[in-house]
Amino acid sequence: MGKTVTTEFACGDPAPTVSPWNAAHTPGGSSSGSAVGAAVGMFPAALGSQTGGSIVRPSSYNGIVGLKPTFGRVSRYGVYPVSESLDTMGPMTRSVADAALMLNALAGHDINDPDSSERATEDYLQASQSQRKPPRIGLVRAVLHGAVR
Known part of the structure; x- marks a missing residue:
């Protein structure tokens, strides 16, 4: 496809x-070119890199x-490293299903990246479409002497 623009040194x-x-x-x-390109439909998906919040x-x-x-x-x-212990690559898309499809293609062990996980991957698209209970939100009504009631 091509390369979109980013900020210098990704920051x-x-x-x-x-x-x-x-x-x-x-x-x-830093991954603004990827985000804008996906948002306006220049391409269906893009990759971003994140050290802090760049995806x-x-x-x-x-x-x-x-x-x-x-x-x-x-x-x-x-990927040129900014921080060896924080840098991450991830998908940027217009839907959760597209992000899951991209993660299906991207996830997995890579012998060229010593930090890549050897743990098995799952089908992220299937997991994103499974019926799960909606999240529950808790509300703390009072805090007394460091103890939550």
Whole structure:
């Protein structure tokens, strides 16, 4: 496909990319080119790299799904490291199903990345579509002397 623009050394702002929804707003930082390209339909999916919030922030700013996988789930082979212990690659798409499909293709052990996990992967698309109970939210009504009631 090609390469979209990112901020220099994947950190700092503003990026040369602009928000497709409002040119006065930031597109969200280092993986902003990937996020904007997916958001406007230039391509169906993109990859982002994250050390701090560089997948999830541009995704949220541009109204798409950004998935930051567990460290080691996706190979970082060929990625210039910012932080060996934090860098992660992940999909940026317009739907959860597309993110799951990308993760199915990306996840797994890579002998070229010593930090990639050897644990078995699952079918993320199937897992995303399974019927699960909705999340429950708890509300703390009072805190007394360090104890929660």
